[in-house]
Amino acid sequence: MSGWLPTLAALLAVALQGAPPGKPAALPPDIEAAILAAEQLEAQGAYEAARRQIAAVQPQVPPKQRNAMDLWICNLWRRAGDRPEARRCYARLATSWVPSETQALAAYHAAFIAFELGDEQTALDELDAAIVAYPQTDGAQRAMVWMRGRLRQRGGAAAEADYLIGLASRLRARGGKRGHRALAAALVDAGRIRLVERGAVAAAEMLLGEALQVAVDTVWADDALYWAAHAARLAKRWERALRLYGQLADAHRSSWVVGSYVSAYYDDALLELGVTWEAMGKCQEALAAYSRVAEDAPTSILVDDARFAAARLPCAPDPGGALRAFLRDHPDSRWVAAARATLQERAR
Numbered sequence: 001m002s003g004w005l006p007t008l009a010a011l012l013a014v015a016l017q018g019a020p021p022g023k024p025a026a027l028p029p030d031i032e033a034a035i036l037a038a039e040q041l042e043a044q045g046a047y048e049a050a051r052r053q054i055a056a057v058q059p060q061v062p063p064k065q066r067n068a069m070d071l072w073i074c075n076l077w078r079r080a081g082d083r084p085e086a087r088r089c090y091a092r093l094a095t096s097w098v099p100s101e102t103q104a105l106a107a108y109h110a111a112f113i114a115f116e117l118g119d120e121q122t123a124l125d126e127l128d129a130a131i132v133a134y135p136q137t138d139g140a141q142r143a144m145v146w147m148r149g150r151l152r153q154r155g156g157a158a159a160e161a162d163y164l165i166g167l168a169s170r171l172r173a174r175g176g177k178r179g180h181r182a183l184a185a186a187l188v189d190a191g192r193i194r195l196v197e198r199g200a201v202a203a204a205e206m207l208l209g210e211a212l213q214v215a216v217d218t219v220w221a222d223d224a225l226y227w228a229a230h231a232a233r234l235a236k237r238w239e240r241a242l243r244l245y246g247q248l249a250d251a252h253r254s255s256w257v258v259g260s261y262v263s264a265y266y267d268d269a270l271l272e273l274g275v276t277w278e279a280m281g282k283c284q285e286a287l288a289a290y291s292r293v294a295e296d297a298p299t300s301i302l303v304d305d306a307r308f309a310a311a312r313l314p315c316a317p318d319p320g321g322a323l324r325a326f327l328r329d330h331p332d333s334r335w336v337a338a339a340r341a342t343l344q345e346r347a348r
Helices: 005-012 029-043 047-060 063-079 083-094 100-116 120-133 138-174 177-197 201-214 221-234 238-258 266-279 283-296 303-311 319-329 336-347
Strands: none
Touching (some): 047 063, 063 083, 120 138, 238 266, 266 283, 303 319, 319 336
């Protein structure tokens, strides 16, 4: 099914209504046989025959599987080379009385076909409409990834960030909690781009400050926390940076008790805590933060960064020994030349 088989298979494997949780119930043998026959026809390039086969069996399956088959039928038009008919098929499905996830996926594919047919502006408009209409869906996330990539190709980081800021405004106007994940994604990435690629610290702080509030209980919570802390550090708002980095570090330590959560930003937060303390002139605090990277995250790719940063601090115990140990343990580090230069300078 050229990309659609995993989606369909996942839906067809779901237990039918009333089946015990966790125990998938099979479809009737004749329906399973018909679906297998359609897959074989598609694999042979007999797209019209496969489409007729699916259309014949579709009324006999539960709604969830029926929606997957709708998407399959549209994809068969596309695979047969009839993009206009495939686009009409997806467009009809996107406005049908079906679950929002199905609508979002259909809208995404209809828009992408418009792009393939040369109508890029229509594609971009339809993708944006799908994101705003179905922000909680995976289809909307897929649309956002494609849209952002295309806008960056056309206008660079500034165009991508401008779009994300506009999208955030439209999602705010839409209201409701269902759009929080997409709104958080837009705010975090717009803030990150403004900060890292544009150097606009004040603008980034505003975006990331809102992201912190919106991203609570979403998968973007840690991203918002890390980038808001990074923006605060660059703005020299030291206490705020320490507090936000500290929240990431504390979340990891508390998770050891319950064994449920480790932030992907944990080692970054520890390293940035050291950088922040060092910028504040707090040598001992910086040394402690840098040392925690190797102690608490020994497999991190940032261990060599932290060890070198700790060894060159004026308050480091036996700095010469620490630098030599660093060179011995990390011969491929990007800091090797700097470590050797530091050793030579201290030997004078």
